[in-house]
């Protein structure tokens with residue numbers, strides 16, 4: 001009996017071990033499935049993918065807060081410029097996406113065909129995650145300037161919100177304002193009529209830039225052709241093998257933007273993004289930056305380095321009135337577009353701060369060198385990208401500034417520290433401040 005009972009007890013012990021092992025195996029499989037299929041959802045929060053997504057990159061809250069203000073500096077004014085939050089594709093982009101959806105032989109799971117990306121009624125509108133991004137930015141702004149904003153907003157004239165005349169910017173501004181000023185002390189968002197807008201949607205009102213865009217786009221397409229001859233075949237082989245359809249590199253560029261929209265609008269990285277690995281995404285961003293760096297950036301017409309001059313003139317008008325009467329300083333939050341920030345970055349030559357290799361981005365640029373370029377749209381122009389200028393005075397009443405790019409301090413090459421004498425910035429922008437935008441943009445008759 002003992003033997004039997006012993007063997008019975010042994011059998012029971014083994015059965016319990018096997019059962020425990022089976023449960024552990026099932027748990028492990030569930031955890032694997034979740035980790036490989038989870039669509040990380042955090043609006044404007046944690047990293048959604050390890051891909052770089054050019055101007056379709058979702059806004060990622062910084063890992064750390066900006067440095068605290070050194071003792072002896074008193075904050076007088078803040079001026080921030082934003083691109084709107086994540087938006088639906090423009091009609092132009094939707095046409096490209098429809099073209100991909102209609103490719104013969106396209107062999108993808110049904111749930112990859114997302115009607116939300118081709119719904120004309122939503123074209124270019126601010127998306128739900130765009131609202132979330134703005135709310136997160138506003139909450140962190142309140143945390144960065146807790147007393148300052150509360151005190152200033154007691155006088156509704158001292159904190160302003162300004163937007164370009166596009167729904168995506170207006171709704172970004174109103175969403176941001178609603179969080180920063182829940183008691184509605186401040187005035188309604190000031191919307192700049194497009195025809196008069198020289199500081200946010202400035203490109204449309206600048207004939208020299210519009211005329212130059214054709215040349216910039218032509219130059220970009222020549223360099224893109226060089227890029228495609230170097231990388232296109234490999235990209236096409238990779239993607240055709242996965243999709244089962246005949247593709248061009250332009251199709252792959254659309255697939256890349258679809259990945260960006262899926263992540264930014266739906267926090268979904270398990271569809272079109274599975275076609276890209278980090279290096280391929282960086283290669284596609286490089287292809288985009290050949291264009292953006294010429295149309296809006298440092299490697300296009302000289303006008304690109306001037307188009308933010310009216311904006312900086314307005315910023316310095318506000319800075320100078322703040323220095324004349326600090327308690328009456330007006331702080332302004334301005335909401336525009338990707339090119340608003342790209343023109344600002346180009347005028348400030350931020351590419352020199354953000355990268356170590358700032359030769360013109362060409363189609364034959366080695367990928368290893370390209371990774372060190374300062375002009376990267378996923379850094380400078382993601383959705384909700386923002387640039388801030390904080391104005392301080394020290395105990396001897398000397399003015400200082402700090403520049404923030406996407407909520408992180410930026411030290412200009414001319415400064416020893418990110419908290420820097422205002423005279424350095426004024427001197428750096430001396431050609432821009434006080435510009436006559438109309439004459440800068442006028443096409444000369446000669």
Ligand SMILES: O=P(O)(O)O[C@H]1[C@H](OP(=O)(O)O)[C@@H](OP(=O)(O)O)[C@H](O)[C@@H](O)[C@H]1OP(=O)(O)O
Nearest residue numbers: 055056083087089090091092093336337338339
């Ligand atoms: O994501 P980007 O900077 O390319 O977006 C552009 C728009 O270009 P698109 O998305 O269509 O490639 C551009 O639209 P377009 O119809 O003028 O080409 C728009 O004018 C420009 O402001 C950017 O849009 P944003 O998202 O408002 O920055």
